[in-house]
Amino acid sequence: MARNVTVRLGFEGNISDVRLVIPDDEPTPWQWGEPLAVVGREMARVDGALKATGTAPYTYDVELPGMLYGAILRSPYPHARVRSVDLSAARRLRGVRAAIERGEAVVRFAGQEVAAVAAVSPAIANDALALIKVDYEPLPFVIDMEDAQKPSAPRVFAGRANIGAPAVFEAGNVRDGFERAAAIHQAVYTTPVQTHVSLETHGAVARWEGDQLTVWCSTQGIFTVRDDLAVLFNLPPDKVHVITAFLGGGFGSKFGAGPEVVIAAQLARAAGAPVKLMLPRAAEHVATGNRPNSWQQVKLGAGRDGQLVAIELLERGSGGIGGGAGSAGPYRTLYRCANIRTEERDIYTNAGPSSPMRAPGWPQGCFALELAMDELARKLKLDRLELRRRNNANPVRALEFELGAKVFNWHEKSRAPKALGHRRRGIGVAAAAWHGLGSAGPQAQAIAYRDGRVVIQIGTQDIGTGTRSILAMVAAEELGVPLRQVSAEIGDTRYLFSVPSGGSSTAPSNTPAVRQAAAHLKDKLLRIAAPMLGADPASLEARDGTIRVRGQPSRAVSFADVCRSIPADSLCAQGERPPNYAGFRTDQAGCQFAEVEVDVETGAVAVLNVTAVHDAGRIINPLTARSQVNGGVIMGIGFALFEERRLDPISGVMVNPTMDDYKLAGPLDTPEITALFVEVANGVTNTGVLGLGEAVHVATAAAIACAVYDAIGVPVRSLPITPDKVLAAVGKV
Amino acid sequence: MPDNRDDGQRTRVFTRRAFIKGAGAAAAITSFIGGPTPPSAGVTRAQSSPTPASGAAERLGPDAATIVLTVNGKSRKIAVEPRVTLAEALRDHLGLHGTKLVCDRGACGACTVHLDGNPVVACMMLAADARGHEIVTIEGLGAPDRMHPVQSAFVEADALQCGFCTPGMVMSVAALLSRNPAPDMGEVKRAVAGNICRCGTYPHVFKAALAAAAKMRGVKPPGERA
Incomplete structure (x- = not known):
């Protein structure tokens, strides 16, 4: 059954009444100006003390009695036939308890899994790997994306072209558009392969008890891992139990049961003992996923007024033996344009497989499109921010541009002198978009105990954003109790189902399920309280730690007293996440401003400050939300300036699979970051929360590249913007 | 008060290079802990007394040898192979999982512990070389x-x-x-x-x-x- 509700939705200066159809048992979505007691306040995350004291138990920290340590032997060749694998010497080594072959006849990248062992110590496991004899027949390989497209290139997959089928999007007619254009800009932009570099590497601890498999796994998707393992080991899902209490980063690379998880379970079965298999750092870089590179030929056309009349993208990207390299999202989303054509093609190469990485495709596309916009603005002699305003496709972003420009001091900085000795200052702005709306599926349980505690249980996981905290805050809000009375238990497939944590889906998918569960629990508590107050349950509300008659705060009973009257030990209710409502808007706008200083003698780029303006719907916890903004920006600095997977053209081996040669942004690279949130009551769910993790990362590299262009007057069209590229751009080398 | 400008960061950088050059030899690592920069107090002691006070040159390994470490104010006896790093000893032998091993080459600081009050990266020090020093881990803080x-x-x-x-x-x-x-x-x-x-x-x-x-x-x- 459904019911109609009318709610106030929108954002500052743009509020309207919107009618929504929602399920009968669904709480009315929080609306514009909703007075909330817990949600929206800065709260220290509830599990912060566990992390600050090193007591938070990660997969990496699991230790079981009799546990063995697994290690994986990887192919040194980027392409080879595996003729034979001889495990006998490894098996004879003292302390080795199991050795298995991966069973692949052909390996397609340097670092692919070939065999594995389990031993009583990590050192002995590594010793054993050296004793495995593999007879490889090396095959011709290709690692360069351009080479891979040549007809003579070795095939990555036998009988299949290295060039994937084109994914084409077309609106209007770009040829007509370009014919009408007063100014056209066309150029090629490239981005490198980036690796995720989660600090906790991929891995698992696997234990068999008969046909019951328990896996502690470093994953963003406990139910995905459960289902993958159930299929692979031919078990009913309830025979696979997956636990992820704490997760040391994922960024999109940890969704299913990857080879290392499967191997841990195979070794555990072969050895008859639990096996812990956490990857070493080099394997993490090489084999667990990456953001594909991109080659983007961008063509933009605009009228004299700056109005875009055509946008065209020809894109190629290689995720090694994986796909999903497209970057067209921003081209189709950020700007209003009648004629758009994008064509994306995956190119296969003999390199580690791609996996989703923080807004897959969007930082690449945003970088190329936004730097091209700046080059177009120069041709049109238009202010770059003004060009964006004239073509902006989203009213929320219009407000964001205004707010951001003010806080960032765009106009003053535009007029400031660029040169200070051999240093050049520059500023840039880039638009961001994402769609962190979440999805239906999650189911939550809310339990009240007689001592007044409330526990939320849901099978989601925390990738580091503070999931336990926001879920507990939503439940505390609904039940009218202080946050300290509520705890959230997550990360276990014994709880009710939830979706994987990726694509900014955790908060918007899980908070509505939790709110509904808490609302249902509240209904039950109100029915217990009603006779205590001599009132009808429908006339009661839960607020300030009491249950009271609405409008008569003195007719109240404490939440604790109501809980003491729970007939059994506990009272339990469930909630589920309905599909998204039409709401106010279903897109998510943002923009970022960056200021850089470029040393034209050394080529070094320093990011001085970033102003990030974002729509996250309703912010549950501004403190942890700001942490996410900082993180998205800082990872964007790495993408803009430092990070690049380098493969040796002769051997096909990654030459920088470490944390010093593969450089991440560090504390000294960190600019002043200002986070601004434009609150939007979107009514898409009962909480109106949008995920923030991707949106805050999309525009950073673009804004930095635009700022470098502004500083030196020459565009650097290739990420990362390393000193050699800057010096080449200014003609110093 | 010793010259303390040299913080853990510099220590890490030099120990990492030593690791690459010295191929994990214990002597190379300890000699590089101080590096060419003015050593701080704890580092000086690490250099001058890498072995217990027996005086004679000591040989450990290749099998596990019993060593005593002072961790978070307590004496802890463990049997480790000489190749075991302080980070591995803390985690795998002493159950102190707060110390994280992330890059295993002194490049990320995740395994930072205090050695006689100074920050060191525990992945770049052999457990045997930590004998005779006061080690404090995150759990001890x-x-x-x-x-x-x-x-x-x-x-x-x-x-x-x-x-x-x-x-x-x-x-x-x-x-x-x-x-x-x-x-x-x-x-x-x-x-x-x-x-x-x-x-x-x-x-x-x-x-x-x-x-x-x-x-x-x-x-x-x-x-x-x-």
């Missing part, structure tokens, strides 16, 4: 119910996201504050310059460090909200 001021400042400022770099960050900041109770922003940044966080938590780490310093000195933290 505080626990959830009695946190060190640096730890509570991290929680309050949300200076942690996934939390995997956090123990190392906390140890670097605590070491800084023990030798410099009133650091400025630049000193804070340099003290954690070798601690890498993929979640990008640095701004809140800086804030937490300054807040902890102020609190430990008994003054109002900078920029504290009413």
Whole structure:
């Protein structure tokens, strides 16, 4: 059954009444100006003390009695036939308890899994790997994306072209558009392969008890891992139990049961003992996923007024033996344009497989499109921010541009002198978009105990954003109790189902399920309280730690007293996440401003400050939300300036699979970051929360590249913007 | 007070290079802990007494040998192969899982512990070379119910996201504050310059460090909200 509700939705200066159809048992979505007691306040995350004291138990920290340590032997060749694998010497080594072959006849990248062992110590496991004899027949390989497209290139997959089928999007007619254009800009932009570099590497601890498999796994998707393992080991899902209490980063690379998880379970079965298999750092870089590179030929056309009349993208990207390299999202989303054509093609190469990485495709596309916009603005002699305003496709972003420009001091900085000795200052702005709306599926349980505690249980996981905290805050809000009375238990497939944590889906998918569960629990508590107050349950509300008659705060009973009257030990209710409502808007706008200083003698780029303006719907916890903004920006600095997977053209081996040669942004690279949130009551769910993790990362590299262009007057069209590229751009080398 | 400008970051850099050059030889690692820069007190001792006071040259291994480490104020006896690093010994032999091993080559600071009060990366030191020194790990700094001021400042400022770099960050900041109770922003940044966080938590780490310093000195933290 459904019911109609009318709610106030929108954002500052743009509020309207919107009618929504929602399920009968669904709480009315929080609306514009909703007075909330817990949600929206800065709260220290509830599990912060566990992390600050090193007591938070990660997969990496699991230790079981009799546990063995697994290690994986990887192919040194980027392409080879595996003729034979001889495990006998490894098996004879003292302390080795199991050795298995991966069973692949052909390996397609340097670092692919070939065999594995389990031993009583990590050192002995590594010793054993050296004793495995593999007879490889090396095959011709290709690692360069351009080479891979040549007809003579070795095939990555036998009988299949290295060039994937084109994914084409077309609106209007770009040829007509370009014919009408007063100014056209066309150029090629490239981005490198980036690796995720989660600090906790991929891995698992696997234990068999008969046909019951328990896996502690470093994953963003406990139910995905459960289902993958159930299929692979031919078990009913309830025979696979997956636990992820704490997760040391994922960024999109940890969704299913990857080879290392499967191997841990195979070794555990072969050895008859639990096996812990956490990857070493080099394997993490090489084999667990990456953001594909991109080659983007961008063509933009605009009228004299700056109005875009055509946008065209020809894109190629290689995720090694994986796909999903497209970057067209921003081209189709950020700007209003009648004629758009994008064509994306995956190119296969003999390199580690791609996996989703923080807004897959969007930082690449945003970088190329936004730097091209700046080059177009120069041709049109238009202010770059003004060009964006004239073509902006989203009213929320219009407000964001205004707010951001003010806080960032765009106009003053535009007029400031660029040169200070051999240093050049520059500023840039880039638009961001994402769609962190979440999805239906999650189911939550809310339990009240007689001592007044409330526990939320849901099978989601925390990738580091503070999931336990926001879920507990939503439940505390609904039940009218202080946050300290509520705890959230997550990360276990014994709880009710939830979706994987990726694509900014955790908060918007899980908070509505939790709110509904808490609302249902509240209904039950109100029915217990009603006779205590001599009132009808429908006339009661839960607020300030009491249950009271609405409008008569003195007719109240404490939440604790109501809980003491729970007939059994506990009272339990469930909630589920309905599909998204039409709401106010279903897109998510943002923009970022960056200021850089470029040393034209050394080529070094320093990011001085970033102003990030974002729509996250309703912010549950501004403190942890700001942490996410900082993180998205800082990872964007790495993408803009430092990070690049380098493969040796002769051997096909990654030459920088470490944390010093593969450089991440560090504390000294960190600019002043200002986070601004434009609150939007979107009514898409009962909480109106949008995920923030991707949106805050999309525009950073673009804004930095635009700022470098502004500083030196020459565009650097290739990420990362390393000193050699800057010096080449200014003609110093 | 010794010259303490050389913080854990520089120590890390030189030990890492030693690791590459010296192929893990214990002597090379210990001789490089001080590096060519003025060694701090703990480092000097590490160089002058790498073995117990028996005087004679000592041979360990290749099999496990029993050694005694002083960790968080307690003497702990463990049997480890000589190749076992301090980080591995703490985690796999002493069950102190707060210390995280992330890069295993001194490049990220996640395994930072205190050795005689100085921050060192435990992945770049052999367990046997830590004998005779006072080792403090994140567990020795505080626990959830009695946190060190640096730890509570991290929680309050949300200076942690996934939390995997956090123990190392906390140890670097605590070491800084023990030798410099009133650091400025630049000193804070340099003290954690070798601690890498993929979640990008640095701004809140800086804030937490300054807040902890102020609190430990008994003054109002900078920029504290009413």
